[in-house]
């Protein structure tokens with residue numbers, strides 16, 4: 782490899798040593814940036830162009846700031862919050878898609894005492910249900 786290139790790379794490594802770098806939150810923000818770029822490119826409405834341009838500038842500033850930030854703990858905490866939020870959204874949709882695909886085999890209902898979501902196999906007649914959370918016993922038609 783060329784000497785100047787090796788030199789440049791080691792300089793960059795030294796520059797980045799105490800800096801945060803890329804993470805999942807920055808990837809997500811970069812994705813938002815690209816979506817806004819598409820909107821801005823194909824929109825003919827003036828206000829949409831202005832708003833997307835403003836948001837893109839803010840996103841770019843945030844991405845660059847987070848990438849070169851020396852406050853690694855704070856950036857890592859932000860990323861952790863983002864991942865938590867993403868996980869909750871996914872869990873929410875997974876719960877409802879599971880429920881939808883199992884709708885012919887299970888009956889879903891809530892515990893009348895604690896509102897815990899429960900399910901029992903369908904077509905078993907009237908069954909006695911014990912809530913696993915609050916141990917309330919009640920009858921349920923299936």
Ligand SMILES: [Zn+2]
Nearest residue numbers: 892895912915
């Ligand atoms: Zn309960």
